Amino acid sequence: MLEKVYGKSKNPAITAQLEEQLSALDLTGTLYIGYPILASAEESIFVEALLVSREHGLIVFSLAKSAPKQSESFWDEIQESQDKLYFAMENSLGRHQSLRRRRKLGVEITIVTFFPVDVSPPDDSEALVAGPATLIDVVKSAPELEDALFRPLNAALQRVSTIKPAKKRVTVSKADSRGAVLKEIEQEIANLDQWQKRAAIETPDGPQRVRGLAGSGKTVVLALKAAYLHTQHPDWNIAVTFHSRALYQQLTELIRRFTYEHSNDEPNFDRLRVLHSWGSHSKQGLYGEIASHFNMPRRDSLYGKSRYGADQAFFGVCKELWSAVKELPDEPLYRASAH
Numbered sequence: 001m002l003e004k005v006y007g008k009s010k011n012p013a014i015t016a017q018l019e020e021q022l023s024a025l026d027l028t029g030t031l032y033i034g035y036p037i038l039a040s041a042e043e044s045i046f047v048e049a050l051l052v053s054r055e056h057g058l059i060v061f062s063l064a065k066s067a068p069k070q071s072e073s074f075w076d077e078i079q080e081s082q083d084k085l086y087f088a089m090e091n092s093l094g095r096h097q098s099l100r101r102r103r104k105l106g107v108e109i110t111i112v113t114f115f116p117v118d119v120s121p122p123d124d125s126e127a128l129v130a131g132p133a134t135l136i137d138v139v140k141s142a143p144e145l146e147d148a149l150f151r152p153l154n155a156a157l158q159r160v161s162t163i164k165p166a167k168k169r170v171t172v173s174k175a176d177s178r179g180a181v182l183k184e185i186e187q188e189i190a191n192l193d194q195w196q197k198r199a200a201i202e203t204p205d206g207p208q209r210v211r212g213l214a215g216s217g218k219t220v221v222l223a224l225k226a227a228y229l230h231t232q233h234p235d236w237n238i239a240v241t242f243h244s245r246a247l248y249q250q251l252t253e254l255i256r257r258f259t260y261e262h263s264n265d266e267p268n269f270d271r272l273r274v275l276h277s278w279g280s281h282s283k284q285g286l287y288g289e290i291a292s293h294f295n296m297p298r299r300d301s302l303y304g305k306s307r308y309g310a311d312q313a314f315f316g317v318c319k320e321l322w323s324a325v326k327e328l329p330d331e332p333l334y335r336a337s338a339h
Helices: 010-021 071-093 135-140 147-157 178-189 194-201 217-230 247-263 286-293 301-308 313-325
Strands: 002-006 029-033 037-039 044-046 050-051 058-063 109-114 238-242 272-276 334-337
Touching: 002 071, 002 194, 010 029, 010 050, 010 135, 010 147, 037 071, 037 217, 037 247, 044 071, 050 109, 050 147, 050 286, 058 071, 058 238, 071 109, 071 217, 071 247, 147 334, 217 238, 217 247, 247 272, 272 286, 286 313, 301 313
Parallel strands: 002 029, 058 109, 238 272, 238 334
Antiparallel strands: 029 050, 037 044, 050 058
16 A cells, blocks of 8 residues: 655646646655755755555656756756765665665665656666656566565654664564564564654645554654754744653653754754743743743743633643733734644
8 A cells, every 4th residue: 555645845836747647656655845855965865755665666856847958958967866866765774774785775766757748868877767657667677676675764764763773683583573573563663654754754735633552653654753843944033841840861762862863954043942841930931931921921820720720720820921911912922832
């Protein structure tokens, strides 16, 4: 089954055309739209579409906005663009030991430029291109992915492998032993499931609620989403807020790691702010920042508990603040917020 995960699409029309063509194939894997963002020495490179499947390995798509121009310079630019994508992807994956085979990357990377019409590049061009009628044949010609590389490749693309190195269980000899069972569980944990992938990458218009049991990966998904949005929109003011103070260090470190994976640089914490929901006397929180912005009294937990009870203290002071400011004209403090 082919899962689809939608990030930001810069060219929705041709993206839909690509998606429709690939849906006709019986593939086991994931089609990412607008993901991942790859870090090179000079810049962050936005991947317009990426297909990872057992049957045809890793295919990175560049989406052409119009029909090709039959000029030497045009095809040179296509080739240069493909080369840039290839080396950025190779550099990103090459950092993961689980994907290397001695001195080479074990995953073959296929770069394809997809046009809205069928194309025929010059004979001397090395660029691999496809149109609506040829896309399926081009995809089918891509090399199969070694089965042992499927999960490590997904973990690398999803950035999850940066959290904690996988444990090596080299002494496992029996398929039904406890060590073998633990090894299988660890491999499962190293990959996001279908819902985690969508929650981390997709950004719908309006609120998005992610629910799960303790230990189900909500904090990781939140950090992935914050880092992805921050890399896409470095000029946005983004707030990541939490209610348990113990999460501050964990969220900050996860966001730092994931942002570095995307941009090869530290996050700008002046733009991407990690804030406790309430705050304290020593560290500003999101509630306190909003109250100060509107010149409203900032209530503390003692006030909240005495007026609204221990369980409803924070909800009560937020509702009180909202009632006081909801009619006041003002620009939003943040373009995106996550809790």
